[in-house]
Amino acid sequence: MRAGIVYNPVKMDRDALAPQIESAQPLDWSEPFWIETDADDAGEAAVRAALDAGIDLLIVAGGDGTVRIAADAATGAHVPLAIIPAGTGNLLARNLGIDVTSLRNAVRTAFEGADREVDLGELEIEAPDGTRSKHAFAVMVGFGLDAEMIDKTDEGLKKKVGWLAYVDAAGRVISSLDTVRVHVRLDGGRTVRSTVNTMVIGNCGTVTNGIILLPDAAIDDGMLDIALVRPRGIRGWAQLAGYVARNNMLVTKLLRRRGHLGRQRSGPALGYGQAKETHARLEEPRAVQVDGDVVGEAVALRAVVREDALVVRVPREHARDAGPAI
Incomplete structure (x- = not known):
């Protein structure tokens, strides 16, 4: 060996x-x-x-x-x-x-550790000039707040303070973040039109500093989870902050891991979905990030899940885990 x-x-x-x-x-x-x-x-x-x-x-x-x-x-x-x-x-x-x-x-x-089979995602993007590219992802892809935040993060500051550099970038991005009209279709269903500032497609749900963004996401459930972020005004941002805060409370995490909570409900500021294949077309180009790297601008996205595509070595207590660690 x-x-x-x-x-x-x-x-x-x-x-x-x-x-x-x-x-x-x-x-x-x-x-x-x-x-x-x-x-x-x-x-x-x-x-x-x-x-x-x-x-x-x-x-x-x-x-x-x-x-x-x-x-x-x-x-x-x-x-x-x-x-x-x-x-x-x-x-x-x-x-x-x-x-x-x-x-x-x-x-x-x-x-x-123990071996665990997990899913991978595959993202295909169409650039404004019509060219297409494919990118594998293990965690999340999307456009809007996350992509702009990553793009605006100061690399020198990130080396000094780590993930706190993203907070600095987020503060500068939020005030100038534009909305975009997007047409979304999940698993060949009907097309839904929405005005959003951020769209996230995730293979799993935990982001920087252990914050849970997609509470229903599991890395081995054969599905991708989708979030459409669409706050309007101060009230909308407050609702969004409330969703995220509740999902990251210790009691919420424990109840969800034990199967005592149902699926996350959509609200005015945040819509959730789940699919094996997701199509999205944007009326204006936006920067897209793949697992923390900005890969260019896109006017269309197609994301599919590759079930049980990868074997990873994990701590033995997480070999059959149903969600992110608490």
């Missing part, structure tokens, strides 16, 4: 990671295959090289972008993926219950 370790040298110091790997790896495993990512391709070449080396476990130490690329590649290779969180958001790791605060615990999970 042999592990392949792909690491982003900007996010993770090999000298810090190597001793943890050495102490956690079983004695009968071969020397691991190490390779660092290249900024020019966001790690795709490194992941491919590791998989081509015939490894039995793909360990990725990096941010959400590197993890997303590794997840897409590992799908076709049928190799388990283990995540060593080393970014600002670490969104997939949070949704899987992987410890984002302890390097030692994350490495232990890589070798001693």
Whole structure:
């Protein structure tokens, strides 16, 4: 048995990671295959090289972008993926219950955790000039507040204060965020027209700092969850804040995990939906983000779920989890 370790040298110091790997790896495993990512391709070449080396476990130490690329590649290779969180958001790791605060615990999970089958999403976007591109995603995609916030985040500030840099960006974006008319169709049903400032399509529901945005989302339910954010005025924003606050109360999380709550209801400021395939056409182009990376502007989106596409290594207590960790 042999592990392949792909690491982003900007996010993770090999000298810090190597001793943890050495102490956690079983004695009968071969020397691991190490390779660092290249900024020019966001790690795709490194992941491919590791998989081509015939490894039995793909360990990725990096941010959400590197993890997303590794997840897409590992799908076709049928190799388990283990995540060593080393970014600002670490969104997939949070949704899987992987410890984002302890390097030692994350490495232990890589070798001693359990395998769990999860879904992946695939997003196809149409740019204003008619060109199309496809992007795999593990967590969330969308346009509006999240994409604009990511696009306006100061990278220097993010290195200094981490996720708090997103708060700074959100404060600057909200006041100038424009609405857009969008036509949405879920699973071939009727087209719904709505005026929104944000649309999110998620494979799982927890975002930066553990905040639950899509309360009904589960990473292995074969569905994508959709949120249309449409607050009007101060009252609408207050309603939206109320939805989010209630969903993040400890008692709400416990009741939901134990199956005592029904599905999240839509309201005037926030509409929810669920589908295997989602189509959306925008009357004006908007920037789109994929798992925390802005990938360009789009006038149309198509998102589909790839059921049980990926095997990930998770803490054993989360091997059959029904939702994000509390």
